Amino acid sequence: MRSSFILACFILGTVLPSAAAVDYEKDILPILEDRCLDCHGPDKQKSEFRVDQRAVMLVGGDSGLKGIVPGYPGKSHLIELVKTDDEDEIMPPKGDPLTRQQFALLEKWIIEGAVVPGQMNAVAKVTSDLWSLKPVVDMAPVLASGNVGS
Numbered sequence: 001m002r003s004s005f006i007l008a009c010f011i012l013g014t015v016l017p018s019a020a021a022v023d024y025e026k027d028i029l030p031i032l033e034d035r036c037l038d039c040h041g042p043d044k045q046k047s048e049f050r051v052d053q054r055a056v057m058l059v060g061g062d063s064g065l066k067g068i069v070p071g072y073p074g075k076s077h078l079i080e081l082v083k084t085d086d087e088d089e090i091m092p093p094k095g096d097p098l099t100r101q102q103f104a105l106l107e108k109w110i111i112e113g114a115v116v117p118g119q120m121n122a123v124a125k126v127t128s129d130l131w132s133l134k135p136v137v138d139m140a141p142v143l144a145s146g147n148v149g150s
C-alpha cells in the first residue's frame with residue numbers, strides 16, 4: 001500500500017505541471033525589458049547581443065560566448081555577467097545589480113530549457129562564415145531513403 005502511494009505521488013509529481021515553473025511572459029520578460037532591452041533590443045545591440053531573440057541569446061554576441069545554454073546556467077555567459085562582482089563586466093552596467101530573486105528566476109528559466117514562446121524554432125541569421133553559425137544538415141533521412149550510392 002505504502003509503496004504504491006509513494007509511486008502515485010511520484011507519477012503525479014512528474015505529470016502535473018509544477019506550480020513553481022518559470023513563466024517567460026510573467027517572470028522573465030519583465031526583467032529583460034526593464035533592465036536589458038534598451039541596450040540589447042530592437043534599437044541598440046551592444047556587443048551584437050539582444051535579449052528579445054532567443055536565437056541570438058543562444059549564439060551570443062561579439063565575445064563568441066553562448067549567452068544562454070539551455071539546461072546549464074553555469075555555462076551561460078548571460079548568467080555570469082549578471083552575477084559577477086566585477087564592476088567593469090556586470091550587466092546591467094548602470095543602476096543596481098539584479099536581485100537574488102531575479103538571478104534565481106533566470107537560472108531556473110535556463111534549467112527549464114530557456115523557453116521563449118513562439119521562438120523555439122528560430123535560428124540566428126547566418127551572417128558570417130563561421131561554421132558554428134551554419135545550419136546543421138541532418139543526413140539521417142538521406143541515408144534512410146536508401147538512395148545513397150545507388
Ligand code: HEC
Pocket residue numbers: 032035036037038039040046047048049051060061062063064065067077078081082091092093094098
Ligand atoms: C546601458 C547599456 C546596457 C544595458 C542596460 C545592458 N547591457 Fe549588456 N552590454 C552592454 C555593453 C556596452 C556590452 C559590451 C561590454 C564589453 O564588450 O565589455 C554588453 C555586453 C553584454 C553581453 C555579452 C555579449 C557578447 O557575447 O559579447 C551580455 C550577455 C549582456 N550584455 C547581457 C545583458 C543583460 C542580460 C542585461 C540586462 C540584465 C544587459 N546586458 C544590460 C550594455 C548594456
